[in-house]
Amino acid sequence: MSDPLPTIREHDLNGTTYTIGELAKEFDITTRAIRFYEDEGLISPVRIGSKRLYRRRDRARLKLILRGKRLGFTLAEIRETFNLYDEAHGEAHQLRYYLSVLEEKRQHLIRQREDLEETLRELDHSYAHCEQLLAQQEQHKVKDHGTAAASRQARPSPAATRMED
Amino acid sequence: MSDPLPTIREHDLNGTTYTIGELAKEFDITTRAIRFYEDEGLISPVRIGSKRLYRRRDRARLKLILRGKRLGFTLAEIRETFNLYDEAHGEAHQLRYYLSVLEEKRQHLIRQREDLEETLRELDHSYAHCEQLLAQQEQHKVKDHGTAAASRQARPSPAATRMED
DNA sequence: TTTACCGTTTACGTCCACGTCAACTATTTT
DNA sequence: AAAATAGTTGACGTGGACGTAAACGGTAAA
Structure with a gap:
């Protein structure tokens, strides 16, 4: 048994x-x-x-x-990275090729980081502008103390055209 | 005419x-x-x-x-962003909602930035380690001046296990 | 022992972001 | 006038990344 x-x-x-x-x-x-x-x-x-x-x-x-x-990244790209990593511990020309791939990848990531930073900057601007609009509305409410209808049809603010650049 | x-x-x-x-x-x-x-x-x-x-x-x-x-981002997400932007110039509660969405987006982007920085760090390590391996091979070549076959079967380096963490 | 959970394979369905014709029109160049 | 170039609307195809359902096996608790 x-x-x-x-x-x-x-x-x-x-x-x-x-x-x-x-x-x-x-x-x-x-x-x-x-x-x-x-x-x-x-x-x-x-x-x-x-x-x-x-x-x-x-x-x-x-x-x-x-x-x-x-x-x-696609799964295919990730697989390629793994395969390269697994096979890059041998000959010098493999190592050199691996280095070049890493360099490419770095370029890609750095480009992406720039996109990301730029998007975060714009997001912050939008955020600030949005808060400012809200603050203005509060101001009006205080002045009118009650007749809030006056600020309903908000004039287009200067920053409202930002997306057109 | x-x-x-x-x-x-x-x-x-x-x-x-x-x-x-x-x-x-x-x-x-x-x-x-x-x-x-x-x-x-x-x-x-x-x-x-x-x-x-x-x-x-x-x-x-x-x-x-x-x-x-x-x-x-998917096209649907991008469209949503555009729509929100277009409609967020009116009422206060719309503005507040827009703010909350922006906050969410910021979280997403920051998480992504962390992923990105981490990947770049690891990439730099791989790069450095790779160069070091190459340098070692050069050393051996000089010592053996010609009998390069000795270093063909490279021993697994300590850093070669990094991906297992 | 029965019930309740994992876990397995195989197969087909789905959503997204386009690519790839096809058949046509409108303008520009030779 | 003919050919080249750029644009148009469908309709169908495709590749990637799984989701979903079917039909089953093994282990663990009641």
Whole structure:
């Protein structure tokens, strides 16, 4: 008689491990998504019987996948990054190629950062302008103390044309 | 007899104008994309006969659309932003709502900026580590002066496990 | 033992952001 | 007049990233 199959929890594989459900909960994604990433070659969990068991490395990659997605990278791009990383520990010309890819990626990210800063600046302007409008309306309310209808049809403010630049 | 229809270029509408092709070239997108943005309610060019004529405002919006896309926003989100902006110049409660949406957006962008900075940091580390590996290989080449085969099978470097965290 | 949960695979559906014809018109150039 | 160029409206196709449903297996608690 063979030993009974150990449950997934009794496996340790010297290190922390996770079930698919745990990871799904932790990162607030569906198990379907996690399996999909595996189909796309982005993660390779160990199998215990038919079940997937995720190790620290898998969790780290999942994190990178999600961050990459938030930055707008496609799964294919993320996979490429992983593959490159995995293969770049050998020959010099591989390392050089890896360097060039990193440089490209940096350009992309820096462009994106500029877009982001610019958007944040404009957002701040809108925010300030909006608060100013509100403050003016308060002023009028105080002056008119009650006849608020006067300020309903607000004149177009100078800053209202900002989007036309 | 009626005057002949003025050509699209003779129209000025007091201000700079653009044809669809000009904008497509300037922003390096297809005319199909521009028309699609119109179908989705993001731009509203003037019509001269059957042709579209784009004004400064349209061009500005196109710019915003593309920047939004680079930051990963969907067209629906961008449209919402535009609509909100257009309608936020009236009542106080609209202004307040607009403020809350802006605040949300700011949160999103700041989170994204953190992702971005973190990615840039890791990228810099990879870059540095990569250069260091290359430098080591150069060292060996000098020592062995010629018998480069010795360093082909590089031992796994300590930093090679970084992705496992 | 039955019920309740994970977990698995396979297959098809969906939404988004366009690309790709096709068939046509209007203007400009040769 | 003919050809090239730029524009127009449909309609259908596509690739990416999953969602959803079906049908099933294993383990854990009641």
